[in-house]
Amino acid sequence: MNGYVIHRTAYVMRFLVAFVALGFAFHSAKSQAQSRAFSFAERVTYQRAIEDVYWRHRIWPKENANPKPSLDDVMSQAQLESKVAGYLRDSLALQDCGHQITAEQLEAEMDRMAQHTKQPEVLRKLFTALGNDPAVIAECLARPILAERLIADLSVQNETLHVESPHTDALRTMSVATTSGQVVYTLPEVAEAGTTPCADEWAATTTSNAASLRAGHTAVWTGSEMIVWGGSHGGVNLITGGQYNPTTDSWTATSTTNAPSARGAYTAVWTGSEMIIWGGNGENTGGRYNPATNSWRATSTIAAPSGRSLHTAVWTGSEMIVWGGGFGSGLNTGGRYNPNSDSWTATNTANAPAARENHRAIWTGSEMIVWGGAGNNGSPLNTGGRYNPGTNTWTATTPTTNAPSGRSLHTAVWTGSEMIVWGGFANSGDVSTGGRYNPSSDSWIATSTTNAPSRRHVHAAVWTGSEMIVWGGAVQSGSNSGVLNTGGRYDPNTDSWIATSTNNAPTPRGAHTAVWTGSEMIVWGGDGNNGSRLNTGGRYCAQLPTLTVLQPNGGEIWAAGSVKEITWDSTNMNHSDHLILQYSRDGGASWFRIAKDIPAFAVGYWWQVDNFPTTQGRIKILLQENLSVTDQSDANFTVRRRP
Numbered sequence: 001m002n003g004y005v006i007h008r009t010a011y012v013m014r015f016l017v018a019f020v021a022l023g024f025a026f027h028s029a030k031s032q033a034q035s036r037a038f039s040f041a042e043r044v045t046y047q048r049a050i051e052d053v054y055w056r057h058r059i060w061p062k063e064n065a066n067p068k069p070s071l072d073d074v075m076s077q078a079q080l081e082s083k084v085a086g087y088l089r090d091s092l093a094l095q096d097c098g099h100q101i102t103a104e105q106l107e108a109e110m111d112r113m114a115q116h117t118k119q120p121e122v123l124r125k126l127f128t129a130l131g132n133d134p135a136v137i138a139e140c141l142a143r144p145i146l147a148e149r150l151i152a153d154l155s156v157q158n159e160t161l162h163v164e165s166p167h168t169d170a171l172r173t174m175s176v177a178t179t180s181g182q183v184v185y186t187l188p189e190v191a192e193a194g195t196t197p198c199a200d201e202w203a204a205t206t207t208s209n210a211a212s213l214r215a216g217h218t219a220v221w222t223g224s225e226m227i228v229w230g231g232s233h234g235g236v237n238l239i240t241g242g243q244y245n246p247t248t249d250s251w252t253a254t255s256t257t258n259a260p261s262a263r264g265a266y267t268a269v270w271t272g273s274e275m276i277i278w279g280g281n282g283e284n285t286g287g288r289y290n291p292a293t294n295s296w297r298a299t300s301t302i303a304a305p306s307g308r309s310l311h312t313a314v315w316t317g318s319e320m321i322v323w324g325g326g327f328g329s330g331l332n333t334g335g336r337y338n339p340n341s342d343s344w345t346a347t348n349t350a351n352a353p354a355a356r357e358n359h360r361a362i363w364t365g366s367e368m369i370v371w372g373g374a375g376n377n378g379s380p381l382n383t384g385g386r387y388n389p390g391t392n393t394w395t396a397t398t399p400t401t402n403a404p405s406g407r408s409l410h411t412a413v414w415t416g417s418e419m420i421v422w423g424g425f426a427n428s429g430d431v432s433t434g435g436r437y438n439p440s441s442d443s444w445i446a447t448s449t450t451n452a453p454s455r456r457h458v459h460a461a462v463w464t465g466s467e468m469i470v471w472g473g474a475v476q477s478g479s480n481s482g483v484l485n486t487g488g489r490y491d492p493n494t495d496s497w498i499a500t501s502t503n504n505a506p507t508p509r510g511a512h513t514a515v516w517t518g519s520e521m522i523v524w525g526g527d528g529n530n531g532s533r534l535n536t537g538g539r540y541c542a543q544l545p546t547l548t549v550l551q552p553n554g555g556e557i558w559a560a561g562s563v564k565e566i567t568w569d570s571t572n573m574n575h576s577d578h579l580i581l582q583y584s585r586d587g588g589a590s591w592f593r594i595a596k597d598i599p600a601f602a603v604g605y606w607w608q609v610d611n612f613p614t615t616q617g618r619i620k621i622l623l624q625e626n627l628s629v630t631d632q633s634d635a636n637f638t639v640r641r642r643p
């Protein structure tokens with residue numbers, strides 16, 4: 001095997017402890033009288049503070065019935081210690097081959113994060129969680145990122161690190177230090193997000209330590225990072241992946257230990273704490289990836305659906321539902337996977353749609369809707385079905401009345417009330433048409449073609465909360481065949497399109513991925529011109545403010561009449577914007593106002609809790625200048641009468 005091998009596991013823990021206790025001595029900006037050293041326990045404490053910020057920003061899908069658990073419920077002390085031990089081992093490995101991390105490098109890494117962060121408000125929270133102490137930030141936030149990137153850079157140079165015997169390493173740890181103890185770290189100033197929201201703008205994602213070239217992979221957004229995994233390059237399926245963190249504008253490789261076998265044409269969903277991938281390459285296996293611990297565990301194969309590729313998967317809040325696809329021939333079977341019990345339940349086939357591949361599926365909150373795809377004879381379909389997991393039953397969608405023409409390799413998004421499908425490959429070739437399906441009325445309305453993007457397939461689409469953004473893709477039309485770097489924003493309220501800018505847009509591509517972060521779309525990877533694989537990407541900002549209630553978000557117990565802080569997150573706000581706070585005693589059925597005219601950049605409001613006892617309390621926050629920008633508690637909280 002050619003490449004770069006790092007032997008960094010043969011460490012005896014007592015030498016690691018010695019390394020932590022005696023190494024990395026440096027002079028802090030807060031105290032110029034003496035150098036500082038961090039114990040292993042201190043590093044673990046700071047690591048927990050970092051993980052807590054990320055966990056608070058992780059998306060807990062609204063479909064999930066239970067309130068978001070605490071960090072301690074999802075990440076153990078041992079797992080925190082493993083993370084710290086991991087980056088210290090990386091640092092030792094670098095030192096052993098003559099690439100010791102210096103204080104100047106750590107200072108430069110802090111400056112890079114502060115200048116290039118794509119989420120300055122989150123980076124400021126990380127700095128605050130570490131006491132705004134530049135020495136702590138350098139050692140506990142910058143060092144792990146820098147160590148992994150330096151090791152990856154050496155890999156590209158085809159070098160080999162060799163760690164000698166533990167006894168030799170133990171001697172070296174006594175002198176390992178970022179400096180001679182005379183460095184003063186400076187807290188960098190975090191770049192401002194700007195006083196006005198960005199609009200129709202592109203910016204590149206970093207390629208430093210990025211996941212390798214690929215297409216046909218998957219991507220999920222966790223609320224803190226984008227996780228990409230799998231796919232193929234050069235005809236070879238991949239078992240690797242990466243986590244892109246826009247807060248620090250950095251990549252971290254996903255572990256390959258216990259990862260599923262390399263594959264393409266599979267599916268991935270985000271549960272709130274794990275990414276579940278399943279199927280592909282005719283397999284009926286899968287894996288659950290925890291980004292907090294960078295670890296994998298397999299999904300059960302007992303009673304799992306038959307192996308398949310080109311299927312779909314949705315997350316319901318408690319289960320992943322996979323359906324359709326094929327291996328040799330199309331399938332109309334599927335299964336519901338419960339990660340809590342690691343078990344499968346087959347989906348009913350009575351009244352199920354016809355077998356198909358390359359269709360699309362969305363989750364409405366109570367049903368999975370599948371539509372389109374290619375049938376067993378390869379013909380594109382314009383039929384679909386609605387699956388209710390509560391009753392394990394299927395209901396057909398209206399097959400033809402105003403429905404879009406049959407197609408596969410299209411996109412579908414859920415708006416909260418409609419499924420919008422667009423583009424794809426039909427009998428006539430690529431199309432630039434689409435439709436909006438309303439399950440309440442079981443009816444279709446065509447999307448406008450005025451100013452719509454050009455026809456295409458294997459493009460990507462995201463829903464922002466008010467618009468569908470489609471971008472990229474490929475067109476197959478003789479000499480005009482190729483890949484695209486154009487797109488459009490579709491507003492269903494006005495049935496109108498606005499083109500996305502091509503200034504600074506990523507290079508043309510298809511079979512890429514796209515995620516919506518709450519404030520921007522991130523596209524990554526895919527097939528470029530002449531079939532070349534890519535590991536570049538871009539962030540597209542469409543001037544869409546977001547609000548997220550943090551507390552109370554479900555499960556809290558507050559005493560009536562007590563004073564509690566309501567907290568929230570916001571992005572892409574103008575300084576002139578204001579917020580409205582509302583309260584519900586009946587789980588959101590009715591609301592009354594708590595306050596208005598709250599400055600948009602406030603992050604909390606002290607509230608004297610309502611005196612009416614309830615187990616169905618909820619908080620809602622709205623942008624006063626645009627009431628469609630809103631969020632509410634994910635679940636009920638309790639207001640309890642005082643003793």
